[in-house]
Amino acid sequence: MSQILVTGAAGFIGFHVTSKLLSLGHQVTGVDNLNSHYDVQLKQARINQIQHDSSFQFIETDITDTDSMLRVFDQAAFEKVVHLAAEVGVRNSLLKPLEYVQSNVLGFVNILELCRIHQVAHLVYASSSSVYGANRKTPYSTHDRVDHPVSLYAATKRADELIAHSYSHLYDLPTTGLRFFTVYGPWGRPDMAVFLFTKAILEGTPIKVFNHGNLKRDFTYVDDIVNGVLSVLDDIPSRDEAASTGTPAETDEQTEAPYRLYNIGNHQPVGLSQLIDVIEQRIGKPAIRDNYPMQPGDVLETYADISELQQAVGFSPSTSIEEGIDRFVEWYLSYYSSTQ
Template identity: 75%
Template sequence: MNHILVTGAAGFIGFHVSARLLAQGHQVTGIDNLNRHYDVGLKRDRLAELQKYSAFQFHEGDITDVACLSNLFSQNSCQKVIHLAAEVGVRNSLLKPLEYVQSNVLGFVNLLEQCRLKKIEHVVYASSSSVYGANRKIPYSTHDAVDHPVSLYAATKRADELIAHSYSHLYDLPTTGLRFFTVYGPWGRPDMAVYLFTKAILEGTPIKVFNHGDLKRDFTFVDDIVNGVLGVLEQIPVRNEGETNFTADEMELSTVAPYRLYNIGNHQPVGIARLIDVIEQRVGKTAIRENYPMQPGDVLETYADISDLQRATGFSPSTSIEQGIDRFVTWYLDYHSTGK
């Protein structure tokens, strides 16, 4: 079994990834700064679930702190790293640009430096579908150029991809980036649509529906995401001087470095209006919908081309929006029935 460091272990995806690793018998060291981007109580409750495993160790700290990271790596002989810590969300990046650059870019460089020095076997890190920005081609492919981000959050995630490639090329540090597409599910973030809509419908408060509901997102259930993350974790990239499987267009964007980049999504975009319909049906109440114009930094549709990940790992998302919402609402009602 491996010893794996998970950054952002108290976060939504970090929690689920850590829980699966622990259930499989791995040793997990988690780090999280427990910031107040949203309810710290939810983060502590996630940690309480992870701390039921004796193979889990938690360190409260910030990846932007060089001394903290250095000590963490010195004290723990981890073999692989799953990097999920970040300032998240498009809209909030408009309000706190310096914090986003500090955490998402500087923090990532700090982490890669430690991984280089300690000769980590593989770094799997979170990117985002937001890097596609103003791209008009659908579905989004990792072979598409991504030179026109429409939010600072997207720009920081694209910067991470480029920095990771530099480290892979210069130091033979194997890295794999995953562009996540709208993850949802139990223990989800309270600032995301599924959580916000469910809460509002149950409480009888209005829902803000941007662009009059004419938006589509490739909603991906968290269990499918975890399958993808752990699938690539064991697929350690190697230098490839003689790749011949790419098309001519793909070859222009290929690399010989031990570096890979994949979309990870459901490959089935769902309209925001339909999402609300599904939640209404599950909770048995009608939403109060308030229409608003398009928000700065938003895009009309996200849609993942997951063919590369499917070929590499056999990734096959299997959770429909109806199944996923049912499981989320079941968790939501149970969690909040305890007064949390």
């Protein structure tokens, strides 16, 4: 079994990835700074779920702290790294631009440098569907140009992709970027639509429906995401393979670097109004809908072309929005009844 580092282990996706790796028998070190940008108690509760596993070590630190992260890498010979730590969210990036650049760009370079120095076999990192920005063609393909981000968050994630390519090209560091599409599920983030809508409906408070509900998102259930991440983690890119086949990227230009980019989504966009309908049906209570205009940084639709990930590792998301919402609401009711 492998020694694996997961950054952002107390985060939503990081927690689920770590849990799955531990269930498969891997030795996992998780790092997270447990910042207060959303409920720290929820982050701590996630860690508490896996803290008892003898194959897991949790270290509270920040990826931008070079000395601390160097100690993390020195204490274990990590074969692979799953980098999920980041400042997340489009709207919040408009309020805290310096924090986003510090964590998402400088922090990512720190991880790349440490992976290079310690000769990590594969770095898998989180990008985002937000990099597609002003693109109007759907479904979004990794062959589309992504030159027009409409939020600072998107710009930081695009910067990560470019910097990762530099490291792959210069140092033969195998890297794979995953453009996540609206992940939801148990233990989800409180700032995401599924969480916000569920909370508001249960409490009988109004929900903000942006663009009058005329938005679509490629909502992807977290278990499907985790299966994709772990499949990619085992599929290490090589320079020889890239030279012979071309590498999935945002243009048709080939690169001989051990570098890949994939979309990871459900390939079935759901309208915002439909999502609210499904949550209402599961809870058995109507929502109070307050309509708002389109927000800065938002896009009308996200829709993942996942054909390249399907071909590479057999990725096949199988969780319907109805099934996923059932599982989320069940967790929400259980978690918040136990914390009150």
